[in-house]
Amino acid sequence: MAKVVCATRVGNMKDPNPETRGTVDVLDLPVKELGDDDVLIKVAYCGICGSDPHVVDGCFNKPEDAPFGIGHEMSGVIERLGKNATAKGLKVGDRVGGNFLGYCGKCYQCSIGHPEYCTGVSNQPCMAEYVVWNEAQVCKLPDGVSLREGSLMEPLSIAVRAMDKIGMLVGKRVLVSGGGPIGLLCAQLAAKYGAAELTEPVANRCEIAKKIGVEHIVNPITEDLYERAMEITNGIGYDVILECSAVPSAATSVLKCAAKYANILYVAQYPVNYEMPLNLFEYCYMRQVNITGMYCSHFNFERTAEYLKYVDLSAFTSDEQVYDIDDVKAAFEMHLTSKYPKILIRCNKFDGE
Numbered sequence: 001m002a003k004v005v006c007a008t009r010v011g012n013m014k015d016p017n018p019e020t021r022g023t024v025d026v027l028d029l030p031v032k033e034l035g036d037d038d039v040l041i042k043v044a045y046c047g048i049c050g051s052d053p054h055v056v057d058g059c060f061n062k063p064e065d066a067p068f069g070i071g072h073e074m075s076g077v078i079e080r081l082g083k084n085a086t087a088k089g090l091k092v093g094d095r096v097g098g099n100f101l102g103y104c105g106k107c108y109q110c111s112i113g114h115p116e117y118c119t120g121v122s123n124q125p126c127m128a129e130y131v132v133w134n135e136a137q138v139c140k141l142p143d144g145v146s147l148r149e150g151s152l153m154e155p156l157s158i159a160v161r162a163m164d165k166i167g168m169l170v171g172k173r174v175l176v177s178g179g180g181p182i183g184l185l186c187a188q189l190a191a192k193y194g195a196a197e198l199t200e201p202v203a204n205r206c207e208i209a210k211k212i213g214v215e216h217i218v219n220p221i222t223e224d225l226y227e228r229a230m231e232i233t234n235g236i237g238y239d240v241i242l243e244c245s246a247v248p249s250a251a252t253s254v255l256k257c258a259a260k261y262a263n264i265l266y267v268a269q270y271p272v273n274y275e276m277p278l279n280l281f282e283y284c285y286m287r288q289v290n291i292t293g294m295y296c297s298h299f300n301f302e303r304t305a306e307y308l309k310y311v312d313l314s315a316f317t318s319d320e321q322v323y324d325i326d327d328v329k330a331a332f333e334m335h336l337t338s339k340y341p342k343i344l345i346r347c348n349k350f351d352g353e
Contacts, residue, residue: 008025048345071151072128078093098138102121152181172195172239186244
């Protein structure tokens with residue numbers, strides 16, 4: 001048995017009614033049996049993702065499914081290996097992170113290169129003392145990258161996939177909408193290609209953005225985003241727009257800022273029933289804008305692991321952002337205040353961490 005953070009009641013975690021509010025708690029659950037191709041990982045840290053309250057609210061589960069384990073942004077140390085888990089050269093004691101989704105590799109979606117839609121996918125909760133993954137999911141952390149920093153591998157993989165999906169090129173003008181963890185990571189990567197701008201109303205996140213190289217920051221509440229966009233881009237608009245806020249009003253307001261032939265990527269997870277109005281004549285005909293979205297990340301975790309040592313993750317890993325697993329209720333309460341861009345759950349303590 002091991003401690004696992006679970007959604008214990010499906011519902012909105014901000015619901016003012018305590019009788020219907022979504023809740024989390026720590027439960028003792030069995031650890032999955034180690035298969036021949038599997039790796040047992042003693043979890044060090046698991047980040048609270050912006051999607052976790054949506055999960056508690058039932059975006060993937062029904063109320064009767066509760067309790068169910070949550071968490072997917074994990075780092076840890078290998079404790080045991082199955083007898084066939086030898087392909088990657090992993091060994092007991094290795095510090096690791098990786099892809100929380102395990103793919104069957106056999107179904108139609110896997111065979112055409114869309115494993116995120118695998119019909120036999122496995123997803124073990126990582127906000128736990130232990131997790132068992134298939135060897136294929138596991139990536140070793142580079143030397144010099146701490147376990148705290150390693151727990152950012154999965155969020156960083158989303159930013160890496162965003163760069164891949166929009167075909168990022170040096171010198172493209174990029175607008176990132178939303179300064180949460182994914183938005184800040186996307187902005188940091190985009191800034192390495194040239195010019196990156198951020199639209200974000202929260203002051204402390206704007207300060208983080210300045211530190212990581214964002215050239216212009218627009219407050220969408222106090223400033224006119226379109227006017228500022230035209231001023232910054234000399235009336236041309238942005239070549240790339242990454243909407244990372246999950247705010248419906250932002251989803252539509254960024255459209256006007258698109259240049260001709262712009263790539264617009266909706267990165268965030270929006271409310272389940274939100275339907276965005278879109279003027280097809282203006283954007284798809286007159287401007288020939290490419291509009292797409294993304295779901296999870298895959299095929300980039302080894303690259304992401306290598307890149308961890310080149311990214312500034314200090315805004316996500318300070319001591320005041322870390323809560324022990326037994327304090328998970330307080331951790332989620334802090335997460336919901338948006339005071340910090342990331343809250344980490346310490347699932348086990350390791351020397352030097």
